[in-house]
Amino acid sequence: MTHNDTPTPTVPDADASLESQLRDEIEALRGELEQVRADSLRERADLENQRKRVARDVEQARRFANERLLGELLPVFDSLDAGLAAAGEQGGPLKDGMELTYRQLLKVAADNGLVVVDPAGQPFNPEHHQAISQADPGDAAPGSVLQVFQKGYLLNDRLLRPALVVVARHD
Template sequence: MTQNDIPTPDQDAEATLESQLRDEIEALRGEIEQLRADSLRERADLENQRKRVARDVEQARRFANERLLGELLPVFDSLDAGLAAAGDQTGPLKDGMELTYRQLLKVAADNGLAVVDPVGQPFNPEHHQAISQADPAGAAPGSVLQVFQKGYLLNDRLLRPALVVVARHD
């Protein structure tokens, strides 16, 4: 062994310092990667929360008038009953009731309300409530024969089911 092969204390200190610096650089790189991953996770969480809030706001907007429209349903029922009682009569009173009814329905429809009046359609338990069955001639089994009370949907969500009479199955 020669004198040049033996490390000097300065070379030992330099090698140790270099090793410590490499270890510290690797530790810092690991921390940076962890912080980058945390940042991406936080961004994703924030984006998901933003979408959730936007969805909740949209739902609240679509159904904000649900209570008001629900309270107007008896008014629709009364106008329906009045027009049915007027039958074939003509005159300014019936004309005024029909006009009022059409205007009220238009305003309600503009706010997302749709009438469920299923006469002749197949019974749908999601939108209809059967109150009795009957055996009429010529009607398809399971079809709606008569509507006692119209149902209503608010933006495709059931506000009130239609009360119906259903054709009995043979």
């Protein structure tokens, strides 16, 4: 055999094997890159959701920061209501002073999100009223509020205290 008769290694087989390996490696790297992209998008979405949650919590805390103080003022409103009711139609500087104080206090409370629930003559609403008894309706519509024993209050649309009411009985 001559020197030219010896088989030489085929370069195309080695190139094909190397090319196949490189393709596999590229595909593996593409898969890893897609996983990193997906993880990055998920992390970004989680951060955005957390940011929104914190902003919502801060807004809620701001809206209801005065809840305790306003809740503790409710007996003061009740006392002024009772004093004004007891004064009746009698005028005078004492009643005028009580009315002025009451209006000023209500304005400050309203500026901080407090709303009075005084449902006399309105339909009974179990979300805002607490029925303490029922009575014959007389001229009132059945299921309406006949008398308010104690006004209720909402703070930024959330019930702070229900109104205590007497409801017209259904026949």
